[in-house]
Amino acid sequence: MEILMCIVAGLLFAAAVYLMLSKSLLRIIIGTGLLSHGTHLMLLTMGGLKGGAVPVLGEHASLYTDPIPQALILTAIVISFGVTAVFLVIAYRAYQELGTDNMEQMRGMETDD
Amino acid sequence: MSLLHWAILAPFLMTLFVPFIHKRASVIHTGWFVLILPIVLFAVFLQYLPVTRMNSSITQTVAWIPSLDINFTAYIDGLSLLFALLITGIGALVVLYSVFYLSKTKEKLGHFYVYLLMFMGAMLGVVLSDNVITLYMFWEFTSISSFLLIAYWYDRERSRYGALKSMLITVFGGLMMLGGFLVLSLMGDTFSIRELAAQALELNEDPLFLLAMVLVLLGAFTKSAQFPFYIWLPDAMEAPTPVSAYLHSATMVKAGIYLVARFSPIFALSGYWFWIVGAVGLFTMTWASFNAVKQTDLKGILAFSTVSQLGLIMSLLGVGAASLHVETLDDHLYTAAIIAAVFHLINHATFKGSLFMVVGIIDHETGTRDIRKLGGLMSLMPVTFTLSVIGAFSMAGLPPFNGFLSKEMFFASMVHLLELDLFQMDTWAILFPVMAWIGSVFTFLYSMMIVFKVFTGRFQPEKLEKKPHEAPIGMLVSPIILALLVVVFGLFPNLLSYSLIQPAAAAIVPAILPPGGQLDVHISFWHGFKPELFMTIGVIVIGILLYKLMPKWIKIYDYMPGKVTLNQFYNASLYAAERGSNAITNAYMTGFIRSYLVYIFTFFIALLGFTMWAKGAFHYDASSAASIGLYEAGLVVVLAISIVTILLAKSRLTSIIALGAVGYTVSLFFVVFRAPDLALTQLVIETVSTALFLLCFYHLPALSRHNEKRRFQAGNALVAAGVGVIVTLIGISAHSSKFFPSINEYYIENTYKKAGGENMVNVILVDFRGFDTLFEITVLSVAALGIYGLIKLRIGKGGETNENQ
Amino acid sequence: MKTNDVIFQTVAKVVFFMIIFFAVHLFFAGHYYPGGGFVGGLLTSGALVLLLLAFDMKTVQRGFPVDFKWLIGIGLLFSIGTAAGSLLFNVPFFTHAYNYFQLPLFGKTSLHTAMLFDLGVYLVVIGVTMTIIQTIGESE
CATH class of the missing domain: 1.20.120 (Four Helix Bundle (Hemerythrin (Met), subunit A))
Structure with a gap:
């Protein structure tokens, strides 16, 4: 399962990077979103999967899954929400001010768009 | 903190008050308040005379970064004291002069005196530091204050150009010097100059020795405007004249001389030292005096003359190193070079200082410094004329002024080299006196130009901006004092012999002194029909001839290549560096x-x-x-x-x-x-x-x-x-x-025991790693407020959409 | 954003309270069962967003006359105050304390300073989410 999850994370990373390299602002933002998903899954995988019970003591299990990646990921999820929001607002303000969402036009380059 | 430390820091402390004084007491010229400090410091340093007379020294240490062996160690011996007296003494005269030179209503005096005091403190720091890192720090401080002073009239393009040039060249040299210091400290395992000098013999064997020497010399040569780095000094003349007199002739440019003198005990054993310092100095002297003659700006002449004189002192320090190699008691032949260097250092400060002030007066009273426009001022400005005669004749090496004495000693030292059979001198020695003599001829020439082109000849009032008249008495006080010194040192040189010159020279070549011994300093007007006397006579005869025939041969300067000068090289490389960096940056910073x-x-x-x-x-x-x-x-x-x-x-x-x-x-x-x-x-x-x-x-x-x-x-x-x-x-x-x-075992175990919770993830978030969470919500808050600002705050396009309106 | 969907609005009102209750439950349960300040806060904002979608911005603002930017500050103060409060008891920054009490109605309950910290997180999350959504929604 871990190997498969690594591949899934790699897939997410590749898609994210591809989107981030494109010219459209919206696709770049979506790319960052995918990147954080990939990171989260990767982190979780590194802690070992299905190695025990839910990390709540009420389960009275002998083995629990690793709680540390989970705590890290929880923080990361909320932060990436904030980041996505900031990106979105920057994007739409830039579009408002500059009248384009094309990264190449934004820096003042003439394109055939 | 000892008295020495306070003396170094006093100018810096004073800078804090200058702006307030300038603001509060604007009726009185700020310079009067500032003047107190150099006078007091001069008196303080005079007290050390009895100590250094005995060739002893004082060391005071204040820990700065002891873990790195970097301490603020103040060290005073004959050499340091000589420089400290020059810095404070000339400093006092220059401040006095500036009171009359700079208008209290038109100029930004607050800035001026802050920079000047900063420079004074930095310079004292350079000459009194024993720790090379501290020395380096103060060294760069002098570069920065020099930059600020040259760019004092920053609305002039030439000023900015000159300031940048001096900064680039001297800071480059400073960095090289720092490298040299670091190499030295690696070899000797200490930052203290005294401790390094104590192991000079072992250092000489080190494979890195030559590298350290060249790097340190680069620092000295850039600062003291030696060939090929001298090009910054003529452009530095854009500074106000008091600054030129102080920084660019009497003190700062001598920091390089000081450095060479201070490191002589470490490096001078090497033949490379003898050759590099001696040859570069001598070539600089000849080359700059040759170039001085073609200048038309009085300050330009003085700038090249300063370069030339610095070269002279440098060459004396270089050839003086020979004294370390001569076993016989005849060695005073070579220590005479060191003594001549120290003596000429003092003399140069006096006559060049007064000449700069004289040029300042001419500029101030006539509105121009162009010798083609000036002439016939003798009757209009008699005092100024007298002063310039004293200064210029001393510089030309004419009796009875102090310049004559040190010039004779210079010739003598160069001639003595003919007897030296070290460092392949048997083949090359003849070049030294010949170059020295040629340089001196041109020195004579431009000295005469300063006097006669300005004060004799046809008076051309139509070319002058102002109606010339004698300067106010206050402006004349400082050059008069300096000119008096020129005469007094000329007539009674032995006032200085054992009080200042001997201790300073002894500090440069301590190795040849027996314990408690002294160098034999003998300065006299007449020592028989020796070669040096004939050389002087030759200089005067040929000089007068050349001066008379000048219109005939001055055209040879037109044949000098105009395109391939060092200045062209500097400008081109600066331009190329800017273009290159720009191109590289633009190539990858695509936006x-x-x-x-x-x-x-x-x-x-x-x-x-x-x-x-x-x-x-x-x-x-x-x-x-x-x-x-x-x-x-x-x-x-x-x-x-x-x-x-x-x-x-x-x-x-x-x-x-x-x-x-x-x-x-x-x-x-x-x-x-x-x-x-x-x-x-x-x-x-x-x-x-x-x-x-x-x-x-x-x-x-x-x-x-x-x-x-x-x-x-x-x-x-x-x-x-x-x-x-x-x-x-x-x-x-x-x-x-x-x-x-x-x-994770720790968390599983302690979630209930220590934190009283059961949900491990939540307990980690709010308790074990609460800091993370605290900062996380802070970041979130910043993000939210940022978004709020991005959307609500509309600046730009006239700012009329600001929500606060 | 103006809708006149009566069914949606009526449902939203009911669901809003259900979500809020669930969110508060999650928040309080956080220390023992899955939940906590983050989820609680997010769910509460989710409920508010639902109202925003069903009604318009002004109506919601009238119902909840809260400036959410203030909520951020109050939440941060709660969190940092809890963390700094431990200094008053001469223990290191961020040391939490807890104890168990026998309360009427609730039975054996633990009271925990970590809860106060989490309350800060809860408030900040609501404040942040709502500030973002509101600001974007308001701007035309």
Whole structure:
């Protein structure tokens, strides 16, 4: 399962990077979103999967899954929400001010768009 | 903190008060207040005379960074004292002069005196520091204050150009010198100059010795405007004349001389030292005096003359090193060079200081410094004329002024080299006196030009901006004092012999002194019909001839190459450096975020891929992996489909929904992998995020590929695939190799015991790692306020949409 | 954003309270069962967003006359105050304390300073989410 999850994370990373390299602002933002998903899954995988019970003591299990990646990921999820929001607002303000969402036009380059 | 430390720091402390004094007491010229300090300091330093007379020294240490062996060690011996007296003495005269030179209503006096005091403190720091790092610090301080003073009239383009040039060249030299200091400290394992000098013999054997020497000399040569670095000094003449008199003739440019003198005990044993210092100095002297003659600006003449005189002192210090190699008691032949260097250093400060002030007066009273416009001022400015005669004749080496004495000693030292059979001197020695003599002829020439082109000849009032008249008495006081010194030192040189010259010279060549011994300083007017006397007579005869015939031969300067001068080289290399840096920066800083991301990702792929390959870091071990259930496999498929949908989506709605699908799938993964907190959070976040995206839809345009070319897409895909593969490989390797046990046992054990909770994730968040959470919510707050500002605050386009209105 | 969907509005009102209760439950349960300040706060904002979708911005603002930017500050003060409060008891920054009490109606309950910290997180998350959504929603 871990190997498969690594591949899934790699897939997410590749898609994210591809989107981030494109010219459209919206696709770049979506790319960052995918990147954080990939990171989260990767982190979780590194802690070992299905190695025990839910990390709540009420389960009275002998083995629990690793709680540390989970705590890290929880923080990361909320932060990436904030980041996505900031990106979105920057994007739409830039579009408002500059009248384009094309990264190449934004820096003042003439394109055939 | 001892008295010495306070003396160094006093000018810096004084700078704090200058702006207030300038503001509060604007009726009185700020210079009067500032004047007190150098006078007091001069008196303070005079008290050390009895100590250094005996060739002893005082060391005071204040710990600064003791762990690195960097301390603020003040050290005063004959050499340091001589310089300290010059700095404060000339400083006092210059401040006095500036009171009358700079108008209290028109000039920014607050700035001027702050810079000047900063320079004074820095210079004292240079000559009184024993620790090379402290010395370096003060050294750069002098460069900075010199920069500020040259650019004092910063609205003039020439000033800015000159300031930048001096800064670039001297700071370059300073950095080289720092390198030299570091090499020295590596060899000697100390930053103290005294301790380094104590192990001079061992240092001489070190393979890095020559490197250290060259680097230190680069610092000295740039500061003291030696060939080929002298080009900054003529441009530095854009500074106000008091500054030129102080920094660019009497003190700062002598910092290089000081450095050479101070490091003589360490380096002078080497033949390279003799050759480099001696030859560079002598060539500079001749070359600059030759160039001085073609100048038409009085300050230009003085600038080249300063370069030339500095070269003279430098060459004396170089050839004086020979004294260390001569075993016989006849060695005073060579120590005479050192003594001449010290003596000429003092003389130069007096006559050149007064000449600069005289030129300042001429400039001030006539409005020009161009010798082609000046003439016939003798009857209009009799005092100034007298002063310039004294200064210029001393510089030309005419009796009965002090310049004559030191010039004779200079000739004598050069002639003595003929008897030296060290360092291949038997072949080359003849060049030294010949060059010295040629240089002196031109020195005589430009000295005469300063006097006779300005004060005799036809008076041309129509070319002058002002109606010339004698300067106010206050402006004349300082040059009169200096001119008096020129005469007094000329007539009674032995006033200085054992009080200042001997201790300073002894500090330069301590190795040849027996314990408690003194150098034999003998300065006299008449010592028989020796070669040096004939050389002087020759200088005068040929000089007068050349001066008379000047219109006939002055054209030879036109044949000098105009395009390949050092200045052209400087300008061209500055231009090339700017253009080059600009081109390089523009080549990779495209302003297109994709370029930067490509750099980052390519580097990521290359570095990590290479490391993994080179170190054989890839492992594959699936033995401990969990099994793959049907449900999970289904999720993976859904995830993959969603990703592909995003990549191929033509409309923004499709891609947003697909992104939402990815998010929900991830939260289902969290459920499967026993992370209920994550699943819950991800679920809610995904909902809110989707709402956010939909909200922003009102403001964003439709999704467009913007005609991305095939090649563009292919390149992106390549980079993307590379990143994906590397991430996967790292993940697999990390999973397959466990080097350390997990730290989660601690949390599992203590969640209830120490924190009184049961949900480990939450307890980690709010208790064990509460700091993370605290900062996280802070970051979130910043993000929210940032968004608020981005949307609500509309500046630009006249700012009329500011919400506060 | 103006809708006149009566069914949606009526349902939203009911669902809003259900979500809020669930969110508060999650928040309080956080220390023992899955949940906590983050999820609680996000879910509460989710409920508010639902109202925003069903009604318009002004109506919601009238119902909840709260400036969410203030909520951020109050939440941060709660969190940092809890963390700094431990200094008053001469223990290191961020040391939490807890004890168990026998309360009427609730039975054996633990009271925990970590709860106060989490309350800060809860408030900040609501404040942040709502500030973002509101600001974007308001701007035309």
